[in-house]
Amino acid sequence: MDLKAGEVAVVTGAASGIGLALAHRFAQAGLRIAMVDVEVERLNEAVEAVAATGAEAVGFTCDVRTADAVNDLATRVVEQFGGVQILCNNAGVADTGDPWFGPIESWDWVLGVNFYGVVHGVRAFLPHLFGGGHIINTASMAGLFPGLSPIYDASKHAVVALTENLYHQMNLIEAPIGVSCLCPGWVRTGIFDAERNWPAELGQRPESSPVVETVKGHLERAIAEGLTPAAVADLVVDAVTENRFWVFPHPDWLEMAADRWQLVAEGTNPEPPNSVPGMPPRDQLAAEIRTALGLG
Template sequence: MDKQRDGRVAVITGAASGIGQGLAEHAARLRMRLVLADRDELRLRALAQRLRAGGVEVLEQPTDVARGEALDALRDATLERFGGVDLLFNNAGVMQTGASWELDAAQWRRMLDINLMGVINGLRSFMPLLLEQGRPAHVVNTASLAGLVCSPFMAAYTVTKQAVVALSEVLHYEMAALQAPISVSVLCPGPVASRIMTSDQAGGTAAGELGALLAASIEQGMSTDELARRVFQALAAGRFWILPHPGFKPNLLARQQSILEETNPVFQMAEL
């Protein structure tokens, strides 16, 4: 490992597994200083200890992103330890499949609280700090291909991820309007090898079949190392859209064409 330190401070939510862990490990290889947050305290502590053993400065803090005060506490702990933030990854997320009318209120609320409010809470806590710093910084919000195209039996997940895409684009425009030195990116990955399906509680036969298909797809998905490499490559290039699985683009184009031509949408499985 290169002993020269990058020096930047990266805050990553949902860091204990999956995409978040991949981002943390890549940032560690760049010798960044890391603030890692997750609800899974045991996995979070294990990752922090492993990275710390490699000489990386790490602050880990168990965090429920659904609670705004938890993100405030994460911000305050980051300031106390490192004095500022250079990269903010609003990454924490869970998956829920099931027919839109079969998901109960608690299931809908859970998805909205973690996938959407988790990002909103991250922005509400950290954006004033990033603006006050007055120096270049970068915000990355993790959405999904589901943020750009729709699939059956994934209503709650799709609704939250499309909202994250919209929120990210609005934030990008706001930073431009303020002429702030803060860049924004939205990450829209396809299948990535992770534990996200462990959060699923599929309901109904069709949803169960979809869940099994998704689980198989994720199991064979892009490695978190490769995903992180592509993310940091996109950040270096200053890209807003981070689309690590370009094979879905014909589906996106078909959706946009359907909207423009006002034709009824037809679902087609993306070739990833």
């Protein structure tokens, strides 16, 4: 669909990173923006920054993990703007806890934000989009092949699956609703520090797992050297206007996903990629992790 001035975009996770860049990009196109986040101070600053460009931007505090909160958000957004055309289910977090020996709350948190946040967003806003609209769900390249984080990767695989299903269903019923799935590699955002939003009601923030402790220097550098969020936002707008499902800001990563599927098709046991861009080669990483785990 073409973006028209005055249309309304809802962006979750809009206080930082990709979400903030999306808000700026939609503002540039003349849209009115509902900027949604759980981090109040940062959200206020972000709304001010977008509004300073002359756009109509309104901040909505909401924790996307809860269905009631997102349903209430949809009511408030429609009351404020009269309707919605673009929905970006983008809020996301990455964990550092040990998936197998650490607290189960790491799973609750990451799946709550990354997966249920998207489920709640689609369910709450879909009824408002039948006048014509587009949904963009932020997954990750980690949704196309498993990497180093079982919890994060599982959440993103689930987002890819639900988004592809949604696309088929919208087409089947000939709904005037486009669907896109955003799968970035490394992007220069605040994701490395995601546990700043660890919810108090889940108890103590889990200790970092030995694997995360080992790779965190590499991750931090890869993210710091990643693509700019603004470049990702441009690609999202292109995908909306061209009605394209996949948004791949890092096409060079696709070979790893294709290699994975080749093994699946052959029924061959899984092999991790030899090297992920921005990370050390697999052998070096494996040696570092084995040492950290005391395996020599």
